[in-house]
Amino acid sequence: RYFAAFRNGPIHFLESQTRMRPSATPELERVVAVSTACRDAVISITGHTDASGNEAWNRQLILVRAGAVRDWLVARGVEPNRIRLTGAGSSEPVASNETRYGRSLNRRIDIGFTYEE
Secondary structure, eight states: OHHHHOOOOOEEBOTTOOOBOTTHHHHHHHHHHHHHHOTTOEEEEEEEOOSOSOHHHHHHHHHHHHHHHHHHHHHTTOOGGGEEEEEEETSSOSSOTTSHHHHHHHSEEEEEEEOOO
8 A cells, every 4th residue: 555655756965965955854754654564665766967067977976865865764774675776867857957946856866666576
């Protein structure tokens, strides 16, 4: 039930930083609750950046950001072997990179649950 109904909001980051915005905490607490209820589920953490800057740097940054989310979850009891990190860089924007606001929306982590067979 929990797994099927789970829809998280993205976890956003400050520009060029690995610090999550304060709005991330309630979203991450929901992830912990669902992971506790669905102990066989694998948690996918996908990092995204805006299109500013060097793409190689952006790829490194998203892995550090995804790792920060993983570490937050592990510190709250989620087993690290259940977590998969991936990085999409700036290839999957949800808003225009032409505006400061749009870029802020693109600097995010998306979290999902799957079952491995």
